[in-house]
Amino acid sequence: MAESSLLEKLDGLISRFEEVGTLITDPEVIADMKRFVKLQKEYHDLEKIVEARNEYKQTLDNIEEARFLLETESDPEMKEMAREELESCSGNLPALEEKIKLLLIPADPEDNKNAIVEIRGGTGGDEAALFAGDLYRMYVKYCESKGWNISVTHLSEGTSGGYKEIIFEVSGENVYGTLKYESGVHRVQRVPQTETQGRVHTSAATVAVLPEADEFDVDVKESDIRVDTFCSSGAGGQSVNTTYSAIRLVHIPTGITVQCQDQKSQIKNKAKAMIELRTRIYNMEYQKYIDEISSKRKTMVSSGDRSAKIRTYNFPQGRVTDHRINLTVYNLSAVIDGDLQNIIDQLIVAENAERLKEAEL
Numbered sequence: 379m380a381e382s383s384l385l386e387k388l389d390g391l392i393s394r395f396e397e398v399g400t401l402i403t404d405p406e407v408i409a410d411m412k413r414f415v416k417l418q419k420e421y422h423d424l425e426k427i428v429e430a431r432n433e434y435k436q437t438l439d440n441i442e443e444a445r446f447l448l449e450t451e452s453d454p455e456m457k458e459m460a461r462e463e464l465e466s467c468s469g470n471l472p473a474l475e476e477k478i479k480l481l482l483i484p485a486d487p488e489d490n491k492n493a494i495v496e497i498r499g500g501t502g503g504d505e506a507a508l509f510a511g512d513l514y515r516m517y518v519k520y521c522e523s524k525g526w527n528i529s530v531t532h533l534s535e536g537t538s539g540g541y542k543e544i545i546f547e548v549s550g551e552n553v554y555g556t557l558k559y560e561s562g563v564h565r566v567q568r569v570p571q572t573e574t575q576g577r578v579h580t581s582a583a584t585v586a587v588l589p590e591a592d593e594f595d596v597d598v599k600e601s602d603i604r605v606d607t608f609c610s611s612g613a614g615g616q617s618v619n620t621t622y623s624a625i626r627l628v629h630i631p632t633g634i635t636v637q638c639q640d641q642k643s644q645i646k647n648k649a650k651a652m653i654e655l656r657t658r659i660y661n662m663e664y665q666k667y668i669d670e671i672s673s674k675r676k677t678m679v680s681s682g683d684r685s686a687k688i689r690t691y692n693f694p695q696g697r698v699t700d701h702r703i704n705l706t707v708y709n710l711s712a713v714i715d716g717d718l719q720n721i722i723d724q725l726i727v728a729e730n731a732e733r734l735k736e737a738e739l
Contacts, residue, residue, distance in 0.1 A: 384478065385438075388431035395424040415592070419490065427481045434474050440467045476734075483733050488589035489555025494657050495587050496545045499536060500563065502581025505570040507536025510583040512714060513564060514544050517557075519716025526550030531638045531650050538571075547590065547653065554589040559725045561587045562688035569693070578694055582687075590653060591660035598656055604628040607644060627651045634658045703728045 398421045401407050408414050440463060447460035497513050499506035521528050526548050533544040548557065565582045606626040624639035625647040636658065638651040690699045691710055698713045698721070699706045705724055709717065 384475065385431075385435065387482070388427065388434070388478065391424060391427055392431070395421070395428050398424060419487075423481075423485070427478070430474070430478050430481055434471075434478060437467050437470055437474060441471070479734060480730055486555065486558075489558075490552055491554045491592070492547060492549040492590040493554040493557050493587050494531075494545065494547050494590055494654055495557065495560075495585065496543065497541065498543045498584050499541065500582035500584050502566075502579065504536055504538040504540075505566075505579060506581040506583055507540035507542050508538065508571070509540065509564075509566045509581050510542070510544065511536070511540030512566075513583055513585065514541060514546075516714050516716055516718070517548075517560075520718045521548055521550070523716060523719075524550060524556075526553055529650070531654055532636075545654070547650070549590075554587065556722060557587045558589075559722055559729075560585050560688075562686045565687055565690045567690065567692045567694070588657050588661045591656040596656050596660045598629070598652070598659060602630050603655070604630060605648070623647060625651045627655050629655055629659060632659060632662065700725070 398417055402414065402417050402421055407417065444460045444464035444467065448457060448464065451457050451460060495517065497510045497517075499510040502509070518528055527550060528546050528548055530544065530546045534542040536542050563582050563584050565580060567578055567580050569576055570579050570581075604627070606628070608624045608626065623644045624637065625644060626635065626637040627648070628635050634655060636651050636654040638647040638654070688700065688702055690701070691714065692699070693710065695708075696710045697706055697708045698710050700721055703724060705721065707713070707720065713721070
């Protein structure tokens with residue numbers, strides 16, 4: 379993209395940025411929460427583009443000034459300073475252009491949302507449940523390192539430990555945009571605790587990451603919901619099996635069922651269950667978008683395609699392989715301990731390259 383045409387495109391967005399800035403201070407707009415939130419997000423996205431545009435324009439101006447000094451200046455010291463400035467700015471220009479091109483491509487509108495994550499033990503029986511538990515602890519430690527909050531809504535423990543299934547909510551900044559790369563089948567190769575011959579077994583667990591729906595994203599009528607209460611089970615103190623605090627919600631039109639029992643209060647359990655219910659209803663529609671982009675980008679796995687193997691954790695060799703980008707690292711113990719950022723960063727880089735390629739076609 380030529381420098382002039384890129385600047386023209388960026389200059390055209392400045393007026394929209396100013397217009398949105400005015401709109402979000404309008405009392406009528408503020409009263410319409412759905413529109414207000416949408417405009418706030420647009421303002422935040424445009425602000426990044428305007429900042430990048432100003433930096434780009436300043437860099438081009440510095441290059442022009444440095445070239446002028448090289449042609450007109452007679453002082454050797456000034457000419458040397460101009461030459462260094464020209465080299466520095468010219469070197470920064472390609473990275474700035476790449477950054478701007480990425481900002482101009484519409485991002486996944488769900489990236490800034492919180493996420494609901496579900497992990498289910500797959501093939502491998504008890505060992506799969508133990509591996510699901512390992513994955514859950516891995517995500518807990520990773521989320522802690524990011525300053526995100528985790529809240530479990532439902533779990534079913536394995537007979538020998540771990541989880542047959544665990545569902546939890548993650549809240550923080552850009553949660554879904556980061557964790558969405560974890561959707562798919564995770565495979566483990568190791569010697570199970572129950573194995574007496576020392577043979578390596580292969581087990582699997584599925585991970586699904588869903589963008590959490592806001593209240594205004596989907597309209598769920600109370601009349602469409604059946605509410606069941608029951609005694610909670612598992613850890614929880616004296617209230618376990620004595621009060622009907624656990625909640626099960628059934629959305630009659632879709633048949634979607636969710637339940638929550640981790641809070642002692644029935645009201646709190648219902649509130650958390652409603653968040654998950656809205657999310658699952660919303661994701662029935664969002665799934666169409668996921669299916670579309672996952673067919674184009676190898677970094678994204680459709681959360682509906684539970685058979686798509688994305689990563690292997692090989693304990694005997696101490697390696698982790700992400701099959702989508704053919705990445706292998708030999709720091710399995712660190713990864714299982716929550717050190718996921720390097721893998722996610724490389725997936726983001728790969729996806730950005732694919733997004734740029736899509737935009738050029």
